[in-house]
Amino acid sequence: MKQSHARFLIRLYPPAWRTRYGSEFQTFLESRHVTALEALNIAACALLEHLRESVALISVVSAITLSSALSFYLGFSDQPHLALWLCWFAIVAAAAACIAPVIRSSKKSTRAVIRGRRIWLCLFAAWMIFNTITALFLGGRWGLIPAPALLWLGGRKLVPRVAAAMTTPRMLLVLIASAMTSSAGAGLLYRSHQGGIGAYLIAIVALLATAAGILDARKLLIKRRTAV
Amino acid sequence: MARSTRHVAQDPDLGRFSDPPLLVLASLADGPKHGHAMIDDIEQMSGARLGPGTLYGAIARLEREKLIEPLPEEDRRHPYRITASGARLLRAKLATINHFARIGLKRLEAM
Numbered sequence: 304m305k306q307s308h309a310r311f312l313i314r315l316y317p318p319a320w321r322t323r324y325g326s327e328f329q330t331f332l333e334s335r336h337v338t339a340l341e342a343l344n345i346a347a348c349a350l351l352e353h354l355r356e357s358v359a360l361i362s363v364v365s366a367i368t369l370s371s372a373l374s375f376y377l378g379f380s381d382q383p384h385l386a387l388w389l390c391w392f393a394i395v396a397a398a399a400a401c402i403a404p405v406i407r408s409s410k411k412s413t414r415a416v417i418r419g420r421r422i423w424l425c426l427f428a429a430w431m432i433f434n435t436i437t438a439l440f441l442g443g444r445w446g447l448i449p450a451p452a453l454l455w456l457g458g459r460k461l462v463p464r465v466a467a468a469m470t471t472p473r474m475l476l477v478l479i480a481s482a483m484t485s486s487a488g489a490g491l492l493y494r495s496h497q498g499g500i501g502a503y504l505i506a507i508v509a510l511l512a513t514a515a516g517i518l519d520a521r522k523l524l525i526k527r528r529t530a531v
Numbered sequence: 532m533a534r535s536t537r538h539v540a541q542d543p544d545l546g547r548f549s550d551p552p553l554l555v556l557a558s559l560a561d562g563p564k565h566g567h568a569m570i571d572d573i574e575q576m577s578g579a580r581l582g583p584g585t586l587y588g589a590i591a592r593l594e595r596e597k598l599i600e601p602l603p604e605e606d607r608r609h610p611y612r613i614t615a616s617g618a619r620l621l622r623a624k625l626a627t628i629n630h631f632a633r634i635g636l637k638r639l640e641a642m
Contacts, residue, residue, distance in 0.1 A: 320591065328587055330607040331566045341582050348584025352591075 304337040312342060315349035551581055551589035556598065556613060556621040563602055563612035566590070593617065 309332035313325050337345075558564060558572045566586055574580045581589070590611060593599040598617030601609040613621070 324587055324591060327566070327604075327607065327609045328583075331587075332583060334567065335583075337583065341584075344582030345584035348582070348588045351588065 304332045304335065306333055308337070308342075309333050312337075312345045312349075315346055317349075317352050320352050551585050552593050552598075553621070553624060554579065554581065555586070555589045555593060556617055557625075559599060559611060559613040560618070560621060563610040565605070565608040565610045567608075569611075 306329075309329050312332065313321055313329055316325070332345075554573045554577055555569060557576065558569045564572060566583075570581055570583075570586055590599070594601065594611075598614055598620060599611045600614050601611055
């Protein structure tokens with residue numbers, strides 16, 4: 304394979320992966336004839352590496368959208384588009400799967416809060432209560448405002464072991480963008496009542512997030528079981 | 532049976548028996564190899580031809596789990612060798628497959 308083609312394919316991988324394996328992978332590719340199918344295999348595996356790095360991120364994004372999902376579900380009693388319903392349930396399932404291992408690992412944090420040492424769990428709980436109340440009585444949209452920042456801070460302080468990889472400043476931006484996009488998307492769908500391709504796209508994204516979240520949660524649970 | 536299932540569940544998550552990481556481990560069981568040699572060996576051993584991306588994905592995963600380790604570079608290529616924990620895991624997985632195959636064959640014979 305030509306050097307330039309090999310370089311192009313390697314550039315598809317995440318930087319950390321390239322630093323470790325880039326040079327030897329390039330030698331490997333240059334020394335053989337790479338078919339179109341193999342090039343596709345490399346591109347797909349590069350995408351998987353990106354996803355592997357961001358699976359935790361995706362799962363937290365789906366967890367945070369639990370707020371918007373529940374808010375809109377509780378806030379509007381009309382009949383939204385079928386895809387939106389699908390979206391809600393997918394996000395709720397993902398969020399439940401994501402949150403389970405975090406809750407399992409946060410027993411110590413809970414005890415610390417009871418002793419009055421940690422304020423972050425209180426903030427997190429306050430946000431949950433706030434969100435539920437606004438969802439029940441005001442239509443739900445307000446609950447989204449403090450969600451990303453509080454989840455970021457709460458996650459970072461409460462469960463450092465689990466959330467260390469998930470809570471970076473870059474992630475805060477992603478969470479905000481995600482919450483805004485999901486709420487805007489859901490709002491638009493609610494308004495139009497038509498759905499169409501956009502609705503199904505959002506549903507597909509939610510289902511992918513669900514799968515990623517569940518996989519991530521499973522991985523965390525297995526790791527914890529192994530550690531024990 | 533229940534015991535072996537639990538044992539597998541506590542190992543690093545390598546997926547199913549036919550998954551590339553297991554094939555790479557089996558290939559490295561008879562000595563260190565670099566990527567090229569692994570692909571050829573796996574094809575000869577199992578009939579499955581791994582794509583380059585799949586192979587390096589498996590290598591990266593196994594190295595992360597400390598089941599294989601790289602040897603010093605030779606001509607810009609890294610040979611890899613199986614670690615003690617990798618060999619242990621491979622043995623456990625193969626024993627499970629063996630157990631499963633024996634029962635399956637016995638049932639077929641009884642048909």
